[in-house]
Amino acid sequence: MSGSIFDLYKVDTITPYARMLREIWMGKSLQPIVIAGGGKEARLYIDAARVLGADESSLDEIGIEVSRLNARLLSYAIGVDIVYPSIPTDLEEVSMAASTGMVVVAGGLHPGQSTNATSALIAERVNAKLFINATDVEGIYTSDPRVHRDARLLKRVSVNELLSMLGRERFNAGTYELMDIVALKIIQRSRIPTRVVKADPQVIKDVIDGYDLGTEIVSEE
Structure with a gap:
C-alpha cells in the first residue's frame, strides 16, 4: 500500500482504505x-538522518520503523476485532499471522529491501492468489507520467521487459520506484499474479473483482 495514503495531519485519509479492506x-x-x-x-x-551523517543501512532501518508505525495506524482503522494484533517483523511472523485467517498488516522487514520487494516476498511465502501494488499513479508507464505528458500506460508488461528498463537504476533509501529488480525476480521465480494500480479503494476492490485495471505484470512473454 502506497505510503502516500498516510498523512499524520489528515489521518481520515486512511479510513476509506480500512473500510475497503474490512469489506473484502x-x-x-x-x-x-x-x-x-x-x-x-x-x-x-x-533526509534528516542523512544530513546528520547516517549511513544507508541505518536510513533503511528508519524507513522500516516508520512503515511499521503506518501499519499500526491502518490496523487500528480496520478494526482490532479482525486484524492480527501485532505487526510482523519477519517472514516467520507473517506466516504465523496469516495462519490465523485474520487481516494482516505489516511494514518493512529487512534493511536494503523496498516495500515492493518485501511485499513480493510475503506474497511468495503465503502463496498469494494476487499481488496488488497500490501506488500513486495508475500503473506502469513508458516513462514518468508526472514529467512526460506523452507517457503511455502499459496494460500488460513482462518481467523481462521491466528488468531491462530498471537494469541501470540506482536505489537509495526512500527513493524506490514502482517495482525494483528484487521484487521482479521474486515475481518471476514464483509466477505471482501481479498488478500495479492506483492506490484508490474502489480501484483495488475492482481489481480483486476481476476488472482489468492498471498494469498486469506477467512472468513470461
Whole structure:
C-alpha cells in the first residue's frame, strides 16, 4: 500500500482504505495481507538522518520503523476485532499471522529491501492468489507520467521487459520506484499474479473483482 495514503495531519485519509479492506475480509472470503509504505514521513526522517551523517543501512532501518508505525495506524482503522494484533517483523511472523485467517498488516522487514520487494516476498511465502501494488499513479508507464505528458500506460508488461528498463537504476533509501529488480525476480521465480494500480479503494476492490485495471505484470512473454 502506497505510503502516500498516510498523512499524520489528515489521518481520515486512511479510513476509506480500512473500510475497503474490512469489506473484502468480511464479504468476499478473502484474507488481505497489507504491507504499508513509509510515505512522506519516512522520507522526512531519512533526509534528516542523512544530513546528520547516517549511513544507508541505518536510513533503511528508519524507513522500516516508520512503515511499521503506518501499519499500526491502518490496523487500528480496520478494526482490532479482525486484524492480527501485532505487526510482523519477519517472514516467520507473517506466516504465523496469516495462519490465523485474520487481516494482516505489516511494514518493512529487512534493511536494503523496498516495500515492493518485501511485499513480493510475503506474497511468495503465503502463496498469494494476487499481488496488488497500490501506488500513486495508475500503473506502469513508458516513462514518468508526472514529467512526460506523452507517457503511455502499459496494460500488460513482462518481467523481462521491466528488468531491462530498471537494469541501470540506482536505489537509495526512500527513493524506490514502482517495482525494483528484487521484487521482479521474486515475481518471476514464483509466477505471482501481479498488478500495479492506483492506490484508490474502489480501484483495488475492482481489481480483486476481476476488472482489468492498471498494469498486469506477467512472468513470461
